[in-house]
Amino acid sequence: MLSQRTARLTSSLIRDILAAAQRPGMISFAGGLPASETLALPRLEDVPDGVMQYGPSEGEPALREAVAERARAMGMRCDASQVLILTGSQQGIDLVSKLLIDPGTPVLLEAPTYLAALQSFQFFGADCRSVALGEHGPDLDALRAGLAAKPAFAYLIPTFQNPSGRCYDAAHRDATAEALDAQQVLLVEDDPYRELVYDEACERTPLCARLTRAPWIYLGSFSKTLAPGLRVGYLIASPELFPYLLKLKQAADLHSNRLSQWLVLSQLQGDFAGHLARLRTLYRERRDQMHAALSEQLGEAASWQCPPGGLFFWLQLNTPGIDTRTLLPEAMARGLAFMPGEPFFPNAPAAVSAMRLNFSHSDPASLRQGVRLLAELLHEQQEG
Template identity: 80%
Template sequence: MVSRRVERLTSSLIRDVLAAAQRPGMISFAGGLPASETLQLPDFAGVPASVLQYGPSEGEPALRDAVAEQARQMGLRCDASQVLILTGSQQGIDLVAKLMIDPGTPVLLEAPTYLAALQSFHFFGADCLATPLEANGPDLVQFRAQLARRPAFSYLIPTFQNPSGRCYDRAHRDAVAAELDAAQVMLVEDDPYRELVYDPSCDRTPICARLERAPWVYLGTFSKTLAPGLRVGYLIASPELFPLLLRLKQASDLHSNRLGQWLVLRQLEQGDYPGHLARLRALYRDRRDQMHAALSAELGGLAHWQCPPGGLFFWLQLNHEGVDTRTLLPKALERGLAFMPGEPFFPAAPAAASAMRLNFSHSDPASLQRGMALLGQLLRESPAG
């Protein structure tokens, strides 16, 4: 007999859509996949035999030092003893959920938010409290009201948020930090996209760096800048939280892939990592602009959106609320187009039937143009289009 938790276990729609998107000729705007041409086969020359042995649960010391140094440059007050190397930053979400959530535990989230975080929190039985996300950050009145319900923690993605692409401005970052400090509610700040910045005027200083009293966990990854297949991410945590998260990590997988850690560290220390980031930003900025232009040409009267200042996604709200994007998805897949409907990104499932998320990083320019034309055609053909 399986545990009762399994009754709350749901499949990941994005993994299902990505599986369908593997069909030949499919144009996919569904996943947050890096551009294929940015992925290079690592140089394995000089790999020490020691990385094939068991290693420390916390991660390779030199990589933890490098992560801590980067974090201090962002404004976080931390050292390497607070860094835990993860099997992808998704593992950090899982560890936090295991640490903090019992059935019925309230957790405060943005609406919309990262669907795999929702999947994890629901699995452990969380009562997900939603705060609407506005152009420059969460609705602060609603955020304060939800904090009054004493959530175990708040999970936020302030920088180039997934799925919306929005970036909190300085006023919202300051206000959120002040509210969390006043309520002494823990912050879990997920920051996978911060290096993919196309508008340098965005304030990207982590909210964790602004906290004075509230405990915090900061999540980062190398999946968006180097290679997702390496599955190397990290968390940085308040000193009082770190030992508990480490024990949970040990109970999960002993330690993260040492070869992947070595390859990441080699890129940071010996590769042209700043140059690589500059080239990545230029490529993705160009693809963002191409999608924005194609959206304006094909969907100008059908939807509205905000051009994202960074990250990998456009978030579209259709002008006609009668169009259900989850119903539209099978029709799109039949014609060779994949996208993510908006509904799974909300704690309350019916909240975004007329929204969708589109990824611009993975498709080449010709595919992007064809996909936008096809999406416009599908929406015009829909009964409410």
């Protein structure tokens, strides 16, 4: 009775973890939530009258223009007519899946990659292939070979990647764009973390800005900088792809919430730069606190790169062969939630001995206490 794709709806492990992480007293490194104290309630003065009525599927014209202006400042060629406002950038992943994936369609991803994108692509039946992500970007030989096999698209998160926190350097950005252009493979670039930069020297110009021949879809979000609860994101697409995406958006939910589009616009037009600066200061402190706690408690048990931006540490246990999913029940019993590494891999190896730790949502005391709980658990594990 149900569709074939429904059988590909993946397990509820992640939902279960995130739900359990809400329990009182639980320290959660599991989700990717902004710090709640950074989420100011908006004032609703001067809201234009029309926002309660049906609106355009494309989004509010003034917000599309503001997004285009910001995209141009990032180095992209972008007209407002290429901007589609979304109900969160997660919706962009759904639209991309509908636009591009039939059962068996090959798709190229980083390993590890954003698990909710992976789930959506697999749900629509994609043949998900992966390229290992190194410290400064993807394995370029593997990337070129993967693109030569002509996937329908490559889904990449070059800047402060989820879950790894890594940021492609300029050489890897250039080489990746060149390889995409050479094969004319469509790039879907997911870029929700770019404003959360803590080490300013990072190269952050989008890959889309470097392309000259390959078509592209760029996904952006206001959830990490303004308010996830408003569900406002956007995509920017090559002109030839835009009309399809617009029809798909209309079929999905007619248009995005107009009140929230207006609230986002009014914040972009206010002191958004100052807000971002404060956000970076707060999150940089928390990153440094988690890095210090990890160095103190887990310096011998695990390895990690201190992330130059974004929301996550990606912790690789030094003892191989431990599937971190097996650690989770005991961790949660002691009051700590984290995200095991396995669901982030398109084709997971036998035992993924990595985990993702969020540092934006916990206060300093919880960061220290959570790392202490994790260290105790890992040390017992090694002894036991």
